[in-house]
Amino acid sequence: MITFERVTKRYDKRNRPALQDISLDIQPGEFVFLVGASGSGKSTFLRLILREERATTGRVIVSGRDVGRLSRWKVPQLRRGMGAVFQDFRLLQSKTVYQNVAFTLQVLGRKNAQIERAVPEVLDLVGLADKMQRYPHQLSGGEQQRVAIARAFVNRPPLLLADEPTGNLDPATSVGIMKLLDRINRVGTTVLMATHDAAIVDQMRKRVVELDAGQMIRDEARGVYGQDHQP
């Protein structure tokens, strides 16, 4: 699904690289945690996959496509194959829950009939079927993040990227979000989640990739957040 081949990313020449010589393989259907302190390179890692940034050296390959070499007009096509969720939800405040989710399909030029079928379906999946006509400010943080997940997933992309999706949420709400991501993963979607929420990582027992100052220091199947947390 995702392959990093000796990827280094430098934002400028003087400072240390944001990512240094990262090589890694993520198989389709995997659930991977990307952990590390702030500034360890997690966000850069995701931005390289989204082609918000390009690797300075090395190759990032997503679904067989060399992301760095992709011509600019093919980037939208790449992004249609992945959903993305962020700590700050990034919902449109002037649109209802339904409209926020439908927006994804509208900008992709989908037919109305398809939108009217797909949106309630995915809102049902995230458990917000009864709140379709609410506006984001009428929802709790957890509910807003569910809307964001619905929007990212409504197009059924094979890959879901999540950058600190529980960063703004209390632990109980976070558990609900994690259950939802786990459910999405179980239907075959590859999930890559950057986080520094140790409790969640320890609980899920999924593959853990740890970054520290731009270097990959750990890649464990069924890992935990850090040595201190090992049971």
Next chain:
Amino acid sequence: MKLRFILSETFQGLRRNLTMTFAVIITVAVSLTLFGAGLLVRAQVDSMKDYWYDRVEVSIFLCGASSSVPACSLGAVTPEVRGQIEQELNALRPLVQEIYYESKEEAYQRFLEQFKDSPVTQNVTPDALPESFRVKLSDPTKYEVIAAAFEGRPGVEQVQDQRQLLDRFFRLLNGLQVIALSVAVAMLVVTALLVVNTIRVAAHARRREVGIMRLVGASNFMIRMPFLLEAAVSAAIGGLIAVAAIVAAKVFLIDEVLAPSYQFTAFVSWDQIIVILPIIFFTGIVIAMIAAGLTLRRYLKV
């Protein structure tokens, strides 16, 4: 579906930026009206040239008894010299198309006719007016040939090209046209800058939407088209106002006021106006879309 989404985004954008939209419409309307006015003056000059150059003549005034130029040192022109001049004119065919001899008496009658309301006629006798050859050229621009042949020739007092009299007038009109077009160009630059700013404001106002559109993989076309259409719609409305202004100028100014008062000359025809209208209409749209397109390249990178 795609189209409807783009259009609804476009009109939302226009509504949200109502003041800027109006500013663009007005500047487009004013600059295009001036641009049209410039083109109108040019068309006017063209049609007057067509009309007058067919009618202008070169006048060769012959020496009278009181002429003082050196070529007239022998006194009034004799019938023999006059005959020689006519022969020489005939030799210049086909450039010389028509030759008409105007005697002192005819010149006097024409003078009386032209100044019939003026007291000046009382002091003028037929003898005071020069006899002349009126020459029509097949190519009015080749006046120099006639001038070279007859200027200073014994018996010829003066060679006068009516075209030069007209040209002074045309130069005035051309000056007006240059002024109108220069102001129009300046206004079009202002329009372009205004469009750049409008798009920048619109892109900023919609940065969250745009960010999400990019994230979910909307094509550049989908992201940029509403902005481009916003610029195009404003420019088209401004262009329609300018078109209406030009049509109104033709109907109310030229046809109703100028043409009845100045019947001796031709004015711009609808044929010429029909050519001008699409030019000004599309100039506005093209300039607005280019300005918008360049702004978007700068502000909405993938």
